[in-house]
Amino acid sequence: xxxxxxxxxxxxxxxxxxxxxxxxxxxxxxxxxxxxxxxxxxxxxxxxxxxxxxxxxxxxxxxxxxxxxxxxxxxxxxxxxxxxxxxxxxxxxxxxxxxxxxxxxxxxxxxxxxxxxxxxxxxxxxxxxxxxxxxxxxxxxxxxxxxxxxxxxxx
Numbered sequence: 001x002x003x004x005x006x007x008x009x010x011x012x013x014x015x016x017x018x019x020x021x022x023x024x025x026x027x028x029x030x031x032x033x034x035x036x037x038x039x040x041x042x043x044x045x046x047x048x049x050x051x052x053x054x055x056x057x058x059x060x061x062x063x064x065x066x067x068x069x070x071x072x073x074x075x076x077x078x079x080x081x082x083x084x085x086x087x088x089x090x091x092x093x094x095x096x097x098x099x100x101x102x103x104x105x106x107x108x109x110x111x112x113x114x115x116x117x118x119x120x121x122x123x124x125x126x127x128x129x130x131x132x133x134x135x136x137x138x139x140x141x142x143x144x145x146x147x148x149x150x151x152x153x154x155x
Contacts, residue, residue: 026125
């Protein structure tokens with residue numbers, strides 16, 4: 001089943017922030033700050049260099065899945081690309097195709113803009129399953145590593 005991924009709007013900012021905070025145990029390398037997340041979500045919603053796609057239950061005001069995308073360039077190139085800032089599917093909705101629909105939304109954005117899409121995983125929880133999902137959708141390119149994360153209270 002395909003799920004409708006729509007552009008998020010300002011009325012969803014608090015709900016998106018709340019669902020992203022629910023994923024803090026599996027997706028944050030550093031301690032989260034709700035106000036920082038909310039400001040960032042609102043900034044992207046204003047289409048200030050990015051967009052947010054959301055699978056949203058309007059009747060229950062419930063975010064089932066969300067993806068944040070941002071335009072960027074590497075320091076060594078003038079080539080623009082889209083990178084994912086976050087992607088999260090609420091645990092209640094994971095046994096579905098919601099994650100695939102969010103990835104398809106990101107791929108569609110990249111295709112329409114005719115620029116590359118880069119997506120990564122900054123988590124040590126279910127990392128292999130997430131990597132396999134991404135590898136079925138895109139080509140692998142690199143890895144992330146963290147040193148001294150204990151300095152900010154994250155193991």
